[in-house]
Amino acid sequence: MSDALAISPSRSNAVRRRAAILGVLALVALALVIFGPMFLSRFSINVLTRSMIYAILAITVDLLWGFTGILTFGQAAFFGVGAYATAMLLTHIGSSPTLISLALVLAILVPVVLGTIVGWLSFYYGSTPIYATVISLVFPIVVTQLIYSGGTLTGSSSGMVGYSGLPFGLEGFFRLSGISLVVVTLGALIFVRSDSGRILTAIRDNETRCAYLGLNTQRIKIMLTAVLAGVAGLAGFLYANASGVVAPENTSFVFGTELVVWTALGGRGTILGPVLGAVGIDYLSASLSGELPFLWQLVVGTLFVVMIIFLPNGLAALVSRLTRRGRGEVVAGAGPELVSEAPRHHVKMVDGPLLSIDKLEKSYGSQKVLADITLDVAPGELVSLVGPNGAGKTTMMRCLTDGKESSGGVIRIAGKNIAGMVPNQIVALGVGRKFQVASVFESLTVAECLRMARASLEAPSFVAASDTLSLPPAAIEILQLTGLDQLLSTEVSLLSHGQKQSLELAMVVALEPRMILLDEPTAGLTKAERTTIGTILKKLTNELGFAAILVEHDLDFVRDISSRIVVLHQGRLVLDGSVDEVVNSDIVKTIYSGGDHV
C-alpha cells in the first residue's frame, strides 16, 4: 500500500489481523468441503450439496434484506430461472462441454437481465419499500405459472429430469458446491466491509440522506438486484447439475420465503449467520423429515416467529453481542487518518447568479403555499430566510432541492433549470442540503458517514476499507472545531444531538457544494454550539465563496451572520434587503408581533 505511512499502527494491525482471520477461516472451510466427503455418509453428502447451494441464495437475500433493507421473496425465482435455463438447454439442444459452458453463461445472464427489469420495476424515485416486496412476490408467481404453462418446453408441473450436465459424481458436486459457497461467502464478506459495501447499510438507514449526498440510490439498488440475480442464477446452474432435476417448486415464492426464514434465523446482516442458518436448517429438515416431518416444520415456524419478535437480528446477534466490541461504545482517537484534500471544483462555474428563482409557486389543490417568489443568490452571500411558522420556508427549501415539487415558475441553479430533476441530480449541480432534524446514518461510524458524502465524487472501493479519509479543508475544520475528529470510529447513534447536527453539516460541506441550504441548523443547540456553527457558516461564505441559504427563527443569530435577509409571510416574499433594512422595518415587527396582515 502506497499510503502505508499514514496508517496508525494499531489500526493497520487490526486490519491485518482481521484479514488473517478471514483467510484462515476460508482455508478451514475449503479443507472441510474438499475432505468432507471422505467422512460423510452418502445421504449427508447429497443433502449438504443442496444445502450449500441454498446457502449461496441465503447470502443474496442477506445482502438485499439484511444489509440494504429490501425484503425480497424473489431470489427463488432467479434461482429457478438459472436452473431451468440450464436444464432446458441441456435437454432440448444437447449436452457437450461447449453447451454446458453456454448453459452456465445463460444461467447467469438471463437472471441478470430479469433482475434488471425487476429492479427497474421495483425502484424508482418515490417508490415505497412495500412495493419492492410486492414485486418480489409477483415475479416468482409469474415465473412459476409460465413454467406450468410451458408444456414440454419446461416440463410443466413434473419438471425436467434426465438431461446430462457436468460429469461429476456425488462427491464432485459436493466439492464444487462447497467451493462455490466459500468463494461467494468470502466475496460477500469482503464486499460488505469495503467502502462500497457500507453504502448498502447507508441506504437502509437513511435513503433520503443518500440521495441528498448525490448518490443515485435507485440505480444502486437496481444494480444490486441484477448482480444478485446473477449469483442466484449461478446457484441455479449448480443445482440443476448436482440434483439432475428441476421442478416448478424451485422457483416458487414459498421457497423464497424459506430463504428469508433461514436468513432471519441465522442473523440478518451478518453473511455468516444466513449461511449457517441455511445449511443447518435445510440439513436438519432433511434428516428429521423422515421421523417427525410436520413437527419439525412446526418447530422452525415457532422459532422463526419468536426470533423475529424478540431477537430480530437472529442467532448471530447473540454471538456477536458476546464477542464484538468497538461498535456500541464511544471510541476516542481511533479511526482512519484524516487527509486534507484540495477542493476539486467539480462543479462547473458559470457567470451570473448561482441560484435564480423566478415566480416560484407551490400549491396543494387550491391552497397556495408559495406564490410569486422571485429571488437571486450570488456566490459568497449568506441569505437568511425568516418568517413565522407556516410562511412556506421549508416548502421553499424542498422546491430548491427537488425538481418535482414546485407547481409553477422556474428555478435555475448555476444557470440550469431544475424542473423535473430528482435530488441527486440537483446535488450534482452543486447544492448541499442540511435538514432540520439531523439526517445522518445511525448505524455507521462518523468516518463512514463522511465517506458517504465523498462517494459521489470518488468511486469507493469494492474490496478495501480505506485507511485514510480525504476531505476538503473546510470539512476537516468543522470536525476539529466540534471535536468530531476524535470520534471518527464512533457509531453515530451514540452521538449527541448537537454532534449529529455538526456531523451533518460536515457531510454537506464534504460534498463540496457551491450552495448550502440549511433548515434551522441551530435548533436545540447550546449557545456554544450555536456560535461554532455561526463561525463556520460565516467562514464558508465570506472566505470560501459558498452561497448559503438559511432558514432560521433565532433573529439574533440571523442578525449576526447574514449578509442579506429575505422575509416570507403567508407564502409571499415580502421583504428582501440587508440586515439593517430588514431588522428595522415595520413589516417584520408587525409580522413577528402578530399584528395585522401585510
Next chain:
Amino acid sequence: MTLLLDIVTTAAILFIVSAGLLAIFGVLEIVNFAHGAWLTVGAYCAVVTGGLGLSPWLALPLAFVAGAVLGGVTERLIVRPLYSRPQDAILATWGLGIIIGQLITLGFGRDVQFTENLLSGTIHILGTDYSLYRLFALAAAVAIGLGFALLLEGTRLGLSARAVIMNQSLARALGLDTTRIRFVTFMIGTGLTALAGVLLTPLTSVDPTMGVAWLIGSFMLVMVAGSSFGALAVACLVFGGAQVLVSTFISPILGGITVAVLSALVLRISSKGFARV
C-alpha cells in the same frame, strides 16, 4: 351472459376473501401474512361441523368466533410488539401461517377434505342456468360490504377506526384507545377471514395449504385498494373481470396471475392504486 355472471361472482369471491385483510391493513397498517392460514382455519371449521353431523351453515358462526379468538391472541402476542416494524410483522405473521398450517396438518392430515355443500344446484337466471352457490356468494359479498359500511359509518367503533386510519397519532392524542381499536379490528378482520374460508369450501378443495393460493391475490388487491372498501370493490370487479376474460379466452394458468400482474402495474403507475376512488 354466463361470462358476465362469472365476472361479477368472481369479483364477489375475491372481495369476500380480501375484506378481512383490508380491514386489518387499513386500520393497523400491518399486512397480515397469515391471512391464508385463517382462510384455512375457516375451511376446517366447515370440516369439523361436517364431521359432527351438524348443519353446514353452523360452520359460519363457528368460524367467525374461532377466527376472532385466534386473531385476538395473535394480535396480543405477535402483532402488537411489531407495530413499529411493519416489515418484521409481515414475516412474523408468515411464520404464524406456517405454524397454523402445520398444526392443522398434525390434526387432520395433509389429505384433501370434503365438506358438505352449503347450497347446491343451479338456478335459471338471465336466460342461462347458473350455479346457485356463486350467486349466493355475490349476495354474501354485498352483505359484507354493506356490513362494513354500516360499521364504519354508523358505530362508535367505526368512527374511531376511521380516525385511526386518517391520523393515528392525532387519534391517540385525542384520547382514543388506539390499542383497543386495533385489537378489535384485528379480531373482526380475522373472524371475517375465517368466515370467508367457510364460504370458499364449495369452490375449492380443502387442504392445509389451500390458503396460500388465495393470500397473494388478496394481498395484491389490498395493496391496490389501500384502506377503502369502495376501492376494494372496484379493484375486485376490474381485476376479477380481467382474470375471467384471460382465463376464458387465453389460458386459465395465465388467468391465475392476472390479478397479481395487473395490481403490480397499477401500483407502478400510481402508488396510491385505486385508493382515491
